[in-house]
Amino acid sequence: MNERAVCTISLINEAKVTAVKNATPEEETLFRLAETFRVLGDPTRVRILHALSLEELCVCDIASLLGTTKSAVSHQLRLLRSLRVVKYRKDGRIVYYSLDDSHVGNLLREGLSHISSQGVSP
Amino acid sequence: MNERAVCTISLINEAKVTAVKNATPEEETLFRLAETFRVLGDPTRVRILHALSLEELCVCDIASLLGTTKSAVSHQLRLLRSLRVVKYRKDGRIVYYSLDDSHVGNLLREGLSHISSQGVSP
DNA sequence: TCGATAGTTGAGCAATAATTCAACTATACG
């Protein structure tokens, strides 16, 4: 009874679990890892980031490229900025965005190679 | 007037936009890329996947490791399975899960190195 | 055969998140 008690009693392989637990990074680290992937895990943002991996672009040009509004792009850029994924410079009233970190480009590349290795959808 | 017309008229740098557009993968590809990152972009799933990158584990052990229910884990595993991120084998009534693809391990590693290069939060 | 346990599943709920809309700031240019 009370089966949903977090499965504490019924450990199948305690040794393995303990070993994995000891080799697991801090909660905080894995949380930030998830956060990093989450920010890449949206079609709009991934398109923005892929574009910025090719070229520094202003908000209006990004919006035009994606076929969406400046507002939507600006909201996403704010998120990306707050997580230090993109940086910007102002030139008059125009704001140019670019990737803040080479790791993001690497992740995009690694992700794309994962995609292409998967072949066509099942 | 009608400023929100997708910003079509007001292109700041048409040449750059055209160049980027030509160098952009198909919509479908970027969508699948976002999907790949999205699946890694959740604390529960990232913990599951990190654990599986170390050791083949059954559902109950994963639940115990994460301190959550078998149901929650099973739901997430179903998603991971449907995207071919994990695979499984049955041994009696026990189901052992493991990573399906080395790319996922690479992404986790690249992501972790991105995290650690960021230093402590601003 | 019967009870217990591993795992799956669908429905519903609560939280989160992406977009739209409208209002706003700031800069450029006539």
Add this chain to the structure above:
DNA sequence: CGTATAGTTGAATTATTGCTCAACTATCGA
């Protein structure tokens, strides 16, 4: 100055999504 445009922002709306709960299947062992 005044108007137009680039960009930002907050609120509201709508769509996702992760988890819980309860019911279910399947396998093991007594």
